[in-house]
Amino acid sequence: MGKSSASLALPQRRAECGHTVFCIHKGVKTFSFCRTKNLLVTGGVDRIVRVWNPYLPGKPTGVLRGHMAPVVYVHISSEENKVFSVSADNTVKIWDLETHVCCFTASSKASGIKGELAACLYLSGPRALCVATDALAFLHLKVGSVPEPHLVHSHQEPVVCCRYNPTFRHVVSCCEASVVKVWDFETGRQVSEFIGTHGNAGITCLTFDSSGRRLVTGGRDGCLKIWSYNNGHCLHTLQHDENQSEVCDCTYMEVNQNRCVIAVGWDRRINVYFDIPCDFHHFWKPQPHWQDDLNHGHKEDILCVAQCPPFLLATSSYDGEIIVWNVISGHVYCKLNPSSPVDGQDHREGQDRSVSQLAFLKTRATKLDSTAASLISNGPGGSVTFWKLFSGAGLIANFIPSRGKAQVSSIVVTSEDTLTYLADQQGFVHVYDIQEYGLQGPELQAPNTVTSWRAHVGMVTSLQLIEGDDILLSSSLDCTVSLWSKDGAYIGTFGQNHPWDVFTPASWSHPRVPFEILTDPQSMPTHLVLETDAPAGCSGGQPEQDNVTEKKVLFETEKTPHLPSPEGPIVEADVKEDGESQWSTFCHGRLLPARRKPRWKAPELKWPSIYQALQCHEITCVSALWEKPDLSVIGSDMFNISLCSQERAAELLGRKELSPWSSFLPEC
Template sequence: MLPLPSQVKNLLLTGGMDRIIRVWNPYLPGKPTGMLRSHTAPVIYIHISSEDNKVFSMSTDNTVKIWDLETHSCLFTASSKASGIKGELTTCLYLPGPRALCVATDAMAFLHLKLRSAPDPHLVLSHREPVVCCRYNPTFRHVVSCCEASMVKVWDFETGRQLSEFWGTHGNTSITCLTFDSSGRRLITGGRDGCVKIWSYNNGHCLHTLQNDEKQTEVCDCTYMEVNQNRCIIAVGWDRRINMYFDISRDFHHFWKPQPCWQDDLNHGHKEDILCVAQCPPFLLATSSFDGEIIVWNVISGHMYCKLNTPSPLDVVDHREGLDRSVSRLAFLKTRAAKLDPAAASLITNGPGGSVTFWKLFSGAGLIANFTPSRGKAQVSSIAVTTGDTLTYLADQQGFVHVCDIQEYGLQGPELQAPKTVTFWRAHTSMVTSLELIEEENIVLSSSLDCTVRLWSKDGAYIGTFGQNNPWDIFTPASWSHLGVPFEILADPQSMPAPLVLETDIPTGNSEGQEEQDNRREEKAWSEVCA
C-alpha cells in the first residue's frame, strides 16, 4: 500500500494493488471514511493538494486521475495515450505553483492540469460509481447492473425505470463480474473478495456463497454452463485456476467448495492471472490471462484442447519491459465452432495496442487475422457477436462501438485485411465495460466507467440512459431520446466528427507508401507462432 498523509486536512490516503484509494481518519483507523474507485490498475502515486481540495493519483498503466477531496468524485482522467506518457513510471512530482504534474518514465512528461468542477448534477447517471458490468435477463426482461461500490441495481428493460437495488454484496470490495443461471431466476456475482455469490436478486437475498479454502484472490470473470445435464458455475481470477462449482439443488451447506482442479490445469494451465472466460456449448471453454496466453479446454474431460499466444503490437519492441500483452475479452464464433471447421476462425480475442485477433481452433490451431478497429489504437474492452456470426460489435476504452461484417471473414483461412466496418458510434465518454446484443429486440445494451448504462438500436440510435427522468417505450421509437447522442458525448472533445469522417475515408485514398508499410506490418503478424 502507498500511504500519504495530509496534516492540513487530518487525513491519510492509501492506494495499492486493489486499485482503490482509501481515505482514513488517523484517529478512527477501524474503517475508511471514503473510497475513491475508478483506477483499472494498481495505484502507485498519490498527492493531496490541500489548497485545491484535490487528490492526484497515478496507476501502473500510466493513467492520471484528479479527485475532489470533499465529494470523492473523479473530476478528470488522463490516459497514457492522451497525456503522451510512455514507458515504465520512475517517479512523480506535483508542482502546486503552475498546477502541473511532472512524470518521469523513459522521458519526462510535464502535465499542466486545468481543473474542472465536479460532474454536472443534471447529467443522467445510472450509478454514482463506475459501472463494471451489466446483463440482460430475458426471463423477466430486466437489466441488472453492478458498480464499483458493490451495489446492484435492477432496471425495467422496456421503460428504463429502476425497480430495486441492494448494496454491500461483496462487503467493502467491488463486484467484478455477473451472470445468470440457466433459468434466469438467480443472479451470480464475483468480487475482489475472492467469493462467488448466488442471489435472489429481486429481494437482494444471498442464497449461497462459493469460495476456496485457500487464500482468497480476486475473481475476474464467471460463467454458467450445462455439461452432460450437470449445471455448474465456472469462475476464474487471480488464483490462476479454473474453479468449477456444481449447482446442486439439494444443498445443505452455506459455503460451497470448488471441484478438484483438472490435471491439465495444474500442470499446464495459466502462469498469470486469468482475466476472462467464455463458453461454447456443448463442451468448449476458453480462458485468457494477463500474459496474453489463451487456452481452449474440453470441459467434459478437463483436458487442454489447444494453447494460443497473442501476437505483440507491431510498432513496439517485443521484449520491452512493461509491455501489456493481456487478453481480457474472448468471444466464440459458435456456428463455426459447432461445425469443427478446420479452416475457419472460431474465436475472437482482444489484445495489445487496440488489436483484435481471429483464431482457428481445429486441425491445428493458429492465427487467422489481426487488425486494429480504431486508428486511435484504443484497447478493445468488450466483444459481442450476433447469433449467426454475421456481425461483431467491438467496444473500446474511449467509449466507441465499431460494428464489423464478419459473415464471410476468416472462413477460408488467413485474412490480410480488416473486416468491413458497417457503422460505428460513441456510446460513452469512458471505457465500455459491458456490451450485450438483445437480438430479439434489435437492441444493444452497454455500460461504462462513466457511471452510465444505456440502450441503443443495433445501428447506434440512442434510446436512453437507465435512470433518466422520462421513461421510454422500447416498442415506440418516438419515445426514445430526442437527442441523437447523449449531451456529454456531444460536448466531449474526442467526439468531434471531422477526424472520424477523415478516418473512414482514409483506406480508399491511402497512399502507396502507407499501403506498403501496412503490408509489411501484416506480414510480420503472420510470423507469430502459436504454442
C-alpha cells in the same frame, strides 16, 4: 322467512367488524376509491384532500393542501398515477400520488370555467376532465416530458458490468461500490436495488443461472454469491479454503445435464462449483482442480472466460496466453499465444500483452470447421485477432478497429455470427460484417465496417446484444448504463427522468445523444485535417509520425507569402526566423491529453479570398521628410502643394512594383 313483516321493517345494526369509520373534521363532500392501487381519497369543506389506506382509518397517508375553497370533486387516475381535484371556486388541481405534490393548477380565469359548478367527470380514454357549469368544459391532460439534467447517471460509482435477464425482462447492473440495481428493460425505470453485496469489496462480474431466477456475482473478496435478486436475499456463498484472490470473470454452464458455475481470477486456476439443487448448505466448495490445469495451466492471472457449448471453454491471462479447454475431460484442447510479433510489431519489454476479452463464433466452432476462424480476442495496441482452433490452431487475421489504437474492452457477436460489436476504452462502438470473414483461411485486410458511434465518454465495461428486440445494452466507467438500437440509435440511459417505450421509436432519445458525449472533445467527427494531427490520447503517440507531420507543416508554412509590413523587410525576416520555433511549439502542444486540449489544427497562413476584392490605395509615408512651404505666395491653395520630393515619389513607385500585392493595386 319465519320473521314477521314488522320485524323486517326495523333497521338492523351492522356489526362493528363489518364496517370502517373515517373521522374527518368538518365532514366529507366527495370521495374516490381506486381498487387497483387500494387507495381512498376524500375532500371536504376544510379545503384539504386526504389520501387514505382503506384498512387504516386512524390517520391519512397523505395530506394535500392548496385549495382556497371547499373541495367538491376528486378522482384517482391509476393510469397516470395522479389525483384530480376541483374546488367550489372552479379551480382544478392535479396531484402526484407518489410525491403528494401539486403538479398543475388551472384557475377559473385561466381555464375559462365560469358559473356555478354542477357536476364533474373524468374520462380515462381521452384523458379529459369534464366540468359542467353554465357551459360544458373539457380539460385535456397533456403530459410533457420532464427536461433531463445535463448529466444522467445510472450509478454513483463506475459501472463494472451489466446483463439482461430475458426471463423477467430486467437489466441488472453492478458498480464498484458493491451496489446492484435492477431496471425495467421496456421503460428504463428502476425496479429495486440492494447494497453491500460483497461487503467493502467491489463487484467484478455477474451472470445468471439457466433459469434466469438467480443472480451470480463475483467480487474482489475472492468469493461468488448466488442471489434471489428480486428481494436481495443471498442464497449461497461459493469460496475455497485457500487464500482468497480476486475473481475476474465467471460463467454459468451446463455440461451433460450437470449445471455449474465456473470462475477464474488471480489464483490462476479454473474453479468449478456444481449447482446441486438438493444442497441447501450456505457455503459451497469448488471441485478438485483439473490435472492439466495444475501442470499445464496459466502462469499468470486469468482475466476472462468464455464458453461454447457443449464442451469448449476458453480462458485468457495477463501474459497474453489463451487456452481452450475440453470441459468434459478437463484437458487442454489447444493453446494460443498472441504475444509473438504480429505485422512487424515489436513487443517491447514492459508492454501490456494482456488478453481480457474472448468471444466464440459458435456456428463455426460447433461444426469443427478446420479452416475458418472460430474465436475472437483482443490484444495489445488496440488489436483484434481471429483464431482458428481445429486441425492446427493458428492466427487467421489481425487488425486495429480504433483509429486511436485504443484497447478493445468488450466483444460480442450476433447469434448467426454475421456481425461483431467491438467497444474500446474511449467509449466507441465499432460494428463489422464478419459473415464471410475468415472462412477460407488467413485474411490480410480488416472486415467491412458497418457503422461506428460513440456510446460513452469512459471505457465500455459490458456489451450485450438483445437480439429478439434488436437492442444493444452497454455500460461504462462513466457511471451510465444505456440502450441503443443495433444501428446505434440512442434509446436512453437508465436513471433518466422520463421513461421510454422500447417498442415505440418515437419515445426514444434519438436523434439526441447524451450531453457528456456531445461536449467531449474526442467526439468530434473524423476529418482529413484532424486525422493528420490527432492528439496523443487518440493517435497512440508515435513520435516518428509526429516528426514527419511537423516537417510537412513547416515546409508548407515557408512557402506561404507573408503580409507586407510597413516596417520594411527586417520585420518580415524576423517572422520567418521565428516561424520554425513557433510551429514546433504548437506541434508539441498537440501531445497534451485530449481532455485538456481540443482536437483542432491551426489554419494555414493564407489570406481569405474576400481581401482580393478590396481596393487598396497608396498612403503617403508619415516618416518622410517635410519641406517648408513657401508662404510668400499669396492666394495660393496650401493643400495643393506637394509635400514629397520627386526622388521620394520615384522610391514609392519602385516599392509598388516590387510588392506582391501590385497586381491588385489600382493605377494612380
